[in-house]
Amino acid sequence: MNLNEAIEKIRPPDEQFEQKAAARLSDQARPGGSLGMLEDAARRLAGMARSLDVHLKRKVIVTCAGDHGVVAEGVSLFPQEVTAQMVYNFVDGGASINVLARHAGAEVRAADLGVNHDFEKNLPIFHEKIRKGTDNLRRKSAMTRREAILSIEAGIRIAEQLHTAHSVDLLGTGDMGIGNTTPSSAVIAAFSGIDPKKLVGRGTGIDDTALTNKIEVIRGALDLHTPDPKDPVDVLAKVGGFEIGGLAGLVIGGAALGFPVVCDGLIATAGALIACELAPGAKKWLFTSHRSVEIGHQFMIDRLGMEPLLDLGLRLGEGTGAALAMELLDAATRVLAEIRTFEEVSIRNAQKQ
Numbered sequence: 098m099n100l101n102e103a104i105e106k107i108r109p110p111d112e113q114f115e116q117k118a119a120a121r122l123s124d125q126a127r128p129g130g131s132l133g134m135l136e137d138a139a140r141r142l143a144g145m146a147r148s149l150d151v152h153l154k155r156k157v158i159v160t161c162a163g164d165h166g167v168v169a170e171g172v173s174l175f176p177q178e179v180t181a182q183m184v185y186n187f188v189d190g191g192a193s194i195n196v197l198a199r200h201a202g203a204e205v206r207a208a209d210l211g212v213n214h215d216f217e218k219n220l221p222i223f224h225e226k227i228r229k230g231t232d233n234l235r236r237k238s239a240m241t242r243r244e245a246i247l248s249i250e251a252g253i254r255i256a257e258q259l260h261t262a263h264s265v266d267l268l269g270t271g272d273m274g275i276g277n278t279t280p281s282s283a284v285i286a287a288f289s290g291i292d293p294k295k296l297v298g299r300g301t302g303i304d305d306t307a308l309t310n311k312i313e314v315i316r317g318a319l320d321l322h323t324p325d326p327k328d329p330v331d332v333l334a335k336v337g338g339f340e341i342g343g344l345a346g347l348v349i350g351g352a353a354l355g356f357p358v359v360c361d362g363l364i365a366t367a368g369a370l371i372a373c374e375l376a377p378g379a380k381k382w383l384f385t386s387h388r389s390v391e392i393g394h395q396f397m398i399d400r401l402g403m404e405p406l407l408d409l410g411l412r413l414g415e416g417t418g419a420a421l422a423m424e425l426l427d428a429a430t431r432v433l434a435e436i437r438t439f440e441e442v443s444i445r446n447a448q449k450q
């Protein structure tokens with residue numbers, strides 16, 4: 098599927114199953130609404146799976162990696178080489194995301210959208226490199242418009258593979274890319290028009306001086322390129338990143354193929370935002386996992402009009418929040434299927450007498 102075909106293919110989840118789920122949830126032997134957001138998630142998942150007995154058996158987290166020319170401006174605490182090192186760590190199973198994904202019963206698959214390193218062809222990752230890192234967005238466009246579309250289509254292709262070869266039931270999205278809180282903050286500043294000073298955070302933990310510089314870098318880039326907020330591909334091309342494009346493609350791909358996607362923190366949500374600006378229907382297939390410490394994330398959540406499931410003070414990325422939220426989505430499916438209704442309880446009691 099190319100981008101337009103994928104957008105065309107998006108249909109809403111099944112409303113009848115949503116209604117049936119809502120009815121069952123409200124008939125359950127407990128005060129109405131007492132399981133809060135779990136009920137909302139359960140209802141939505143029933144509509145997506147077209148079932149009241151949903152099993153999220155195959156859970157996969159795709160961690161999209163890419164490098165960023167803007168690191169030359171001193172926006173991150175860490176050197177660019179760490180991006181490639183972490184991709185190897187994901188493959189070896191020793192990174193934070195591997196641990197939390199194992200706990201959630203999910204598989205981790207790394208994807209190279211634009212890392213500044215030549216990975217071995219037989220390394221078990223998705224090989225979707227657009228180019229070895231974006232250009233420095235403070236000086237020129239991060240990528241061309243064509244590259245932006247290619248990066249989104251790479252994400253769509255990954256979603257297709259997970260659907261056909263692995264029949265994935267729930268997809269989590271995560272990121273790895275030194276410097277990528279800068280393009281992610283620039284993306285939300287471009288869409289919202291909010292002053293970067295209000296929404297730029299410390300990423301890996303930069304000090305006050307570096308933070309002031311990061312704000313100026315983003316301001317300068319927005320002044321230089323004036324990305325068009327009505328044209329999400331323009332925003333991605335001028336101030337985004339290859340992994341952010343891939344993350345957008347995963348959300349569009351999931352919505353087109355009809356499976357739920359749960360996005361992680363600042364960077365994965367920047368991708369989700371681009372997806373939903375391009376294809377508003379994709380939102381119906383999306384869950385936001387948690388509220389990141391990075392303040393720009395709240396502005397993304399606000400723009401999406403969604404409520405994250407968790408608020409744990411996370412600021413890591415990789416898909417860690419998505420992995421944790423998967424456990425709640427699993428819990429939501431069990432809430433719907435297994436909690437007895439008042440009627441079922443009275444039948445059971447009658448049977449016992």
Ligand SMILES: Cc1cc2ncn([C@H]3O[C@H](COP(=O)(O)O)[C@@H](O)[C@H]3O)c2cc1C
Pocket residue numbers: 172173174175179183272273274275276277278279299300301302413414415
């Ligand atoms: C070892 C290490 C592992 C990480 N895992 C995720 N990130 C997170 O930090 C980076 C973004 O922050 P900034 O924009 O400040 O560079 C991304 O790679 C993000 O995934 C990591 C960062 C490091 C150093």
Ligand SMILES: O=C(O)c1cccnc1
Pocket residue numbers: 278300301361362363364365389390391394411412413414415
């Ligand atoms: O919210 C995130 O995903 C995040 C925050 C800081 C650094 N890296 C990622």
